[in-house]
Amino acid sequence: SRMNLSLFDNDSSSEWSEVLSQGATILRGFANRYAHALLDEIAQIERAAPFRKLTTPGGYQMSVAMTCCGNLGWVSDQYGYRYSEYDPVSGRLWPLMPGIFKNMAIEAAAKAGYADFLPDSCLINRYLPGNKLSLHQDKDELDYSAPIVSVSLGIPAVFLFGGSRRNDPVQRTLLMHGDVVVWGGQARLHYHGVATVKHNEHALLGNQRLNLTFRKTR
Ligand code: MD6
Ligand code: FE
Secondary structure, X not given: OOOOEEEOOOOOOOOEEEEEEOOEEEEEOOOHHHHHHHHHHHHHHHHHOOOEOOEOOOOOEOOOEEEEXXXXXXEEEOOEEEEEXXXXXXXXXXXXXXXXXXXXXXXXXXXXXXXOOOOOEEEEEEEOOOOOEEEEOOOOOOOOOOOEEEEEEEOOEEEEEOOOOOOOOOXXXXXXXXXXXXEOHHHOOOOEEEOOOOOOOEOOOEOOEEEEEEEOOO
């Protein structure tokens, strides 16, 4: 629904915002102008820290493949979910967060009303058709006053957005290439997920969807 829709000051038709719920805003088309630069950086990151499918603490393999950059990366294994300075696959520090990643995330946060966002971690998720992300809360960060900035690239996916309780009703919204969700305040601990991704083709990314989530973890 576009009940709370506003065009941005300067631009016209290719960028607009939608309020998902109090604290959660979708900046439609915001990342379009960054897309080529982001993909070049992801190709570099991937060389040092390849995408991998993590195992949940319960012993299931996630269908989404992940990698990270920044001072900390999100990891999952038999001992639980946490942020780590080291990539468990290589034993090395995660690749640095590229300047353009950080600048874009800061600008998006500000545009959605969160000034002074300083991400120290970027989780990069890769979805292929058939992959999904079950309903969850993001609660491994220490400071819930900071928002999360989530950037979608490639083929579309239905984003599931619930409330603070697992059984709250779920809104569904299609996230397209270039869409950014900024997520904090009242919505910071809301349940969310990604429905099974459908077969599709994107001019830059082929049959993939990439999602970047920027966080302040500590
Ligand atoms: C995704 N996103 O869109 C998964 N979490 O691929 C998330 O899990 C997420 O988009 C917290 C805030 C925004 C998000
Ligand atoms: Fe999440």
